Amino acid sequence: MSIHLxxxxxxxxxxxxxxxxxxxxDEVWLLARDAARAAELRGRYAGARTLVGDLADPAKLSWALGHQALPERLDSLLHIAGVVELGRIADTPVKVWNDTLAVNLVAPAELTRLLLPQLRLSRGTVVFVNSGAGLRADADWGSYAASKFGLRALADALRGEELEHGVRVTTVYPGRTATPMQQKVHQQEGQEYDPARWIAPESVATAVLTAVDLPRDAALTELTVRPGR
Known part of the structure; x- marks a missing residue:
């Protein structure tokens, strides 16, 4: 049985x-921001285990995980959470920069660092779900794109550093995907939201699991997923 967080x-x-x-x-561990959220996730996903740690406060992740029982090994660590706030650079306050970078970049770096022993033991796979904004920064997307450009750099550096330990690292760059985050983006853009225009989350999930399930003789380093219509 494979183990994933x-x-x-x-x-x-x-x-x-x-x-x-x-x-x-498979054995699935879900990271939740607090105990109430953890209970909610366990109720929704029968058989799932939870850990509590707030991605918005990455400096406390080490303390939080240090007080909980962790999986002994990990076959994959999947970074899928993210936040977005659109706005021009001239109008973006420091709080938005700090909050965005904390969740989208610093927390994935810290969580990966803390779980590397388990990943090395299994010669596991780390997947960073990035964004098309991690490849191109458009107007009004400055803070989000900066966090995703940084996430790409994190993945590239980690891939080189962990090669000797057999840990594979994949970055997935989805285009616009029909998720609650995309609905929020459309509201911020003042645009009508039609989920049928965008990638289904199931399609991106397939890309993520393809990277995880690839035989050990190969690695998918980067995958770009774009709307097909």
């Missing part, structure tokens, strides 16, 4: 990935 199981891509892993009989 993922963030972002509350909705969208993360919800689909979590359920698919459970449906096939």
């Amino acid at each position: 993922l963030t972002g199981a509350g909705s969208g891509i993360g919800a689909v990935v979590a359920q698919r892993l459970l449906d096939r009989g």
